[in-house]
Amino acid sequence: MQKSKKSIDSLTVMTNIVLPNETNSLRNLFGGELLARMDRAASISATRHCERRVVTASVNHVSFDQPIPEGGIVVLEAKVSRAFSTSMEVYVDTWLDDPINQRKTHTNTGIYTFVAVDEFNKPVPIPHLEPESEEEVQRFHAALRRKELSLILSGRMKPTDSIELKKLFLGEE
Numbered sequence: 594m595q596k597s598k599k600s601i602d603s604l605t606v607m608t609n610i611v612l613p614n615e616t617n618s619l620r621n622l623f624g625g626e627l628l629a630r631m632d633r634a635a636s637i638s639a640t641r642h643c644e645r646r647v648v649t650a651s652v653n654h655v656s657f658d659q660p661i662p663e664g665g666i667v668v669l670e671a672k673v674s675r676a677f678s679t680s681m682e683v684y685v686d687t688w689l690d691d692p693i694n695q696r697k698t699h700t701n702t703g704i705y706t707f708v709a710v711d712e713f714n715k716p717v718p719i720p721h722l723e724p725e726s727e728e729e730v731q732r733f734h735a736a737l738r739r740k741e742l743s744l745i746l747s748g749r750m751k752p753t754d755s756i757e758l759k760k761l762f763l764g765e766e
Contacts, residue, residue, distance in 0.1 A: 596720060600724060611667060622667070627701060636707065646709070654703065655703045658701055665690075681709070
């Protein structure tokens with residue numbers, strides 16, 4: 594098994610400007626365009642973590658909190674938030690960068706899951722993740738809750754087999 598890695602090892606930063614052909618009738622970045630950019634950044638981040646080919650398994654959450662206008666500078670920051678046996682969760686934070694007024698506004702968040710695969714597209718083991726900052730620790734623990742909830746909702750786990758969700762909702766240890 595490979596040694597553990599830090600979130601910073603997978604940091605991927607992508608910067609683009611919003612062009613007219615990427616906007617909707619309100620002259621804001623199309624949501625689908627943003628999703629594609631976020632998926633690319635998350636994919637690179639996941640690849641950096643596991644040093645393998647990866648495939649997107651799911652988009653667990655996306656929030657569109659603020660519109661991103663035509664001409665806006667978009668900065669995406671992606672980092673692995675938790676690694677499981679063959680899959681990993683990647684957080685993507687999206688920022689609107691205004692270098693003229695020296696302001697950066699958080700506009701969107703996305704949480705993606707990727708699976709590392711071999712040349713036959715079979716899942717392969719990946720390194721563990723060691724969170725460092727307070728935010729990384731929070732995201733690390735929340736990732737297990739999201740994974741358990743997803744497994745329960747898909748019928749692949751019984752609610753009684755949950756560890757984190759029982760702690761959260763029932764106070765069980």
